[in-house]
Amino acid sequence: MKMQKLAEEHLQKKLLPFWEKLRDNENGGFYGYMDFDLNVDKMAEKGCILNSRILWFFSNAAMVLKDTALLEYADHAYRFMMEHCLDKEYGGVYWSVNYDGSAADATKHTYNQAFAVYALASYYDATKKEEALLNACALMELIEGRCTDEIGYLEAFDRAFSPVENDKLSENGVIAEKTMNTLLHVFEAYTELYRVSKNQLAGERLRFMMDVIAEKIYNPQKRRQEVFFDREMNSIIDLHSYGHDIETAWLVDRGLEVLGDAGMEEKLSPITRALTAKIYERAYVDHSLLNECERGVDNTSRIWWVQAEAVIGFYNGWQKMKEHTEYLEASEDIFQYIMEKLVDAREGSEWYWELDKDGKPTSRKPIVEPWKCPYHNGRMCMELIKRAREGEPRN
Numbered sequence: 001m002k003m004q005k006l007a008e009e010h011l012q013k014k015l016l017p018f019w020e021k022l023r024d025n026e027n028g029g030f031y032g033y034m035d036f037d038l039n040v041d042k043m044a045e046k047g048c049i050l051n052s053r054i055l056w057f058f059s060n061a062a063m064v065l066k067d068t069a070l071l072e073y074a075d076h077a078y079r080f081m082m083e084h085c086l087d088k089e090y091g092g093v094y095w096s097v098n099y100d101g102s103a104a105d106a107t108k109h110t111y112n113q114a115f116a117v118y119a120l121a122s123y124y125d126a127t128k129k130e131e132a133l134l135n136a137c138a139l140m141e142l143i144e145g146r147c148t149d150e151i152g153y154l155e156a157f158d159r160a161f162s163p164v165e166n167d168k169l170s171e172n173g174v175i176a177e178k179t180m181n182t183l184l185h186v187f188e189a190y191t192e193l194y195r196v197s198k199n200q201l202a203g204e205r206l207r208f209m210m211d212v213i214a215e216k217i218y219n220p221q222k223r224r225q226e227v228f229f230d231r232e233m234n235s236i237i238d239l240h241s242y243g244h245d246i247e248t249a250w251l252v253d254r255g256l257e258v259l260g261d262a263g264m265e266e267k268l269s270p271i272t273r274a275l276t277a278k279i280y281e282r283a284y285v286d287h288s289l290l291n292e293c294e295r296g297v298d299n300t301s302r303i304w305w306v307q308a309e310a311v312i313g314f315y316n317g318w319q320k321m322k323e324h325t326e327y328l329e330a331s332e333d334i335f336q337y338i339m340e341k342l343v344d345a346r347e348g349s350e351w352y353w354e355l356d357k358d359g360k361p362t363s364r365k366p367i368v369e370p371w372k373c374p375y376h377n378g379r380m381c382m383e384l385i386k387r388a389r390e391g392e393p394r395n
Helices: 002-020 048-064 068-085 110-127 130-146 180-197 200-217 242-259 262-283 304-320 325-342 375-388
Strands: 103-105 239-241 292-294 297-299
Touching: 002 048, 002 068, 002 325, 002 375, 048 068, 048 110, 048 375, 068 110, 110 130, 110 180, 130 180, 130 200, 180 200, 180 242, 200 242, 200 262, 239 242, 242 262, 242 292, 242 304, 262 304, 262 325, 304 325, 304 375
Parallel strands: none
Antiparallel strands: 239 292, 292 297
């Protein structure tokens, strides 16, 4: 299909060369910041989430493209994680390190631990290095031992894992003790870990999280997920995150596929179908996806990661429900929007952070920073490539 071929070309000619050039051969890892004018700050902090996502990106690109040369970059990210991002005294992964690898922000966040698990599981799949799998399992056990209660996942901690205010994953004027976003990415990480190892604890916790999604996070009356919660998982703001809902739809479907639990399939599949339908009805506007809706007011910015997840989410919806050809058409339409408007055509750049409703850059937000990474757009390309290979097993 044309879209898949374009995705492979974009991955090979735009995304991979861009991130390869950000490799820091002097201090390790990858440079942590590029401003809107494409100036790299070689002394900027290096976000550990960014490093995990880069490790995930090169590991999966090597497998999807069958290009072992890319493992050199994955190895580079892995060494930086092991030597600098992991706290050897208290355990877990820092929030960020300085350009030279010394600890900068020693906060421990469940979200950050989850992305390290996600990356290490993929790196193990790409290299078969047992050490990577052992480290992934150890971080999962740390999450389960330090970051949970009977209802779900606690989130923000200081270096020694004493609770602190969850400002890093809270937005929209609230401070949430628990978030849909963090639980989603713990789910994503455990799905990958279970896929590569069939770890029993990961499987048990996937079932637990599916129950939380179905019973606490999903709002059946509004056919949406709630976003920010108090400790008891009561929603604390009227907010509909369009990007997270379409991302959840396909990530939960992937989790169901990997887990192979018929009971969970029966419980969660109606939810993923409803989320896909609602986002198509509510947020798919002018060839792209709106950002979110707070207290009934739409934010019409077109955010880079939201568009990438919409491409996969709608494509997944069509694969699950072939009668809904409108989902395939939406996926292809948003992909074309990305290629024409969101991809920065300047030499040495990647994607813009955000566009306005007319498809123009609305700010001078950076091209690379701790959250702006090759995870969403790289994964969009790789999912399209893998899903087009009919009859081949998925990575």
